Amino acid sequence: MEIFQADTEIFAGIDTEKVLDQISCKKYFFMTDPMMEKIGMSKKIEDILKRKGIVYEVFSEIEVNPSLDSIKKALEKVVEFSPEKIIALGGGSTLDSAKAVSYFMGRSGIELPVIAIPTTCGTGSEVTSYAVITDMKNMVKxxxxDNKMIPKIAILDPEFTKTLPKSVVADGGIDALTHAIEAYTSKGANLYTQIYALYAIKTIFKNLLKMFENIADRDSRVEMGKASCIAGFSFEKAGLGINHSIAHNIGGKFHKAHGRANGVVLPYVIRFNSTDLETARRYYEIAKELELPANTIEEGAKSLAIAIEVLNERLGIQSCVRDLGVEESLYRSLIPEMAEVAMNDICTSGNLKRVTLEDMKNIFEMIY
Structure with missing residues (x-):
């Protein structure tokens, strides 16, 4: 039996103020990050709330890799302020922080819905039940x-992605592509999730470089926003795989952007997973849709890995962990620990090809 249910109301390519005009709320907790404040993006939301006469409080102490400590600070302010809803403006870190706050408030019996306004095209966090928080003490993501963390509303407003630096466009876009490819090939994939995933993959290949090379191209920003969101729908229902398990370790241990870590790892994981016939067949199906060389299953899977390597190069994404600036002796000393953590990562259970601890250690060796 295949079941698919969408839980988030999505507004794509629509002005944020028009959407907020439709929402009944007298008191918002507004979560954003220091960069959004610095470049004036958060002020646009504050101006809307002021015009509407809505009471709000701003929390902007969000880190690139949100920590348990920052979530605790936000929770203390929420308890004191007692808002009706959360507005979250930012990238994956901000959206994940807002969802984590909503989750912990829900555990105490208080429902606090999230309105997500992503400012990057990548994480898909605006439609998923996942949040990634960093334990700074143990350097682990x-x-x-939890389904209660899924935002009630997502606003995909291209106004908030028109000033993104190239590195953020690259990291976000390759993150979304990884979501879609892992969702298409995961254990939990079904007809509906694969339709979403395949659409996202094709849209990303068509629009990511356009957005990367010309951020003023509104159409490519709109399309990438939709693709990221659709990829989020797909992996929310189908699950992910070891690409994310490995990237979580690299990001947590060495403070590297999650999307970039995913992009570095992706060609290696495709080649590893291709030794499983069913996974290779799914890579072949993707390659066929992208009109890559795919006369056989083996050729299709190989073509997909190569196509991603070419895309990474054009986006300025490194081809191995060493090129990310990670010191070799430290990295190799941590491989046994990272492999153990990756095996226990929530995403590993979704990998269609069975993975052993030795496999995981070998992959960590290969990607360096």
Whole structure:
């Protein structure tokens, strides 16, 4: 039996103020990050709320890799302020922080819905039940999953992605592509999730470089926003795989952007997973849709890995962990620990090809 249910109301390519005009709320907790404040993006939301006469409080102490400490600070302010809803403006870190706050408030019996306004095209966090928080003491990323964290509303407003630096466009776009490819090939994939995933993959290949090379191209920003969101729908229902398990370790241990870590790892994981016939067949199906060389299943899977390597190069994404600036002796000393953590990561269970601890250690060796 295949079941698919969408839980988030999505507004794509629509002005944020028009959407907020439709929402009944007298008191918002507004979560954003220091960069959004610095470049004036958060002020646009504050101006809307002021015009509407809505009471709000701003929390902007969000880190690139949100920590348990920052979530605790936000929770203390929420308890004191007692808002009706959360507005979250920012990238995956901000959206994940807002969802984590909503989750912990829900555990105490208080429902606090999230309105997500992504400012990057990549994480898909605006439609998923996942949040990734960093335990700074142990330098480990902790994925949390709970359906109550899924935002009630997502606003995909291209106004908030028109000033993104190239590195953020690259990291976000390759993150979304990884979501879609892993969702298409995961254990939990079905007809509906694969339709979403395949659409996202094709849209990303068509629009990511356009957005990367010309951020003023509104159409490519709109399309990438939709593709990221659709990829989010797909992996929310189908799950992910070891690409994310490995990237969580690299990001947590060495403070590297999650999307970039995913992009570095992706060609290696495709080649590893291609030794499983069913996974290779799914890579072949993707390659066929992208009109890559795919006369056989083996050729199709190989073509997909090569196509991603070419895309990475054009986006300025490194081809191995060493090129990310990670010191070799430290990295190799941590491989046994990272492999153990990756095996226990929530995403590993979704990998169609069975993975052993030795496999995981070998992959960590290969990607360096």
């Amino acid at each position: 902790i994925p949390i999953k």
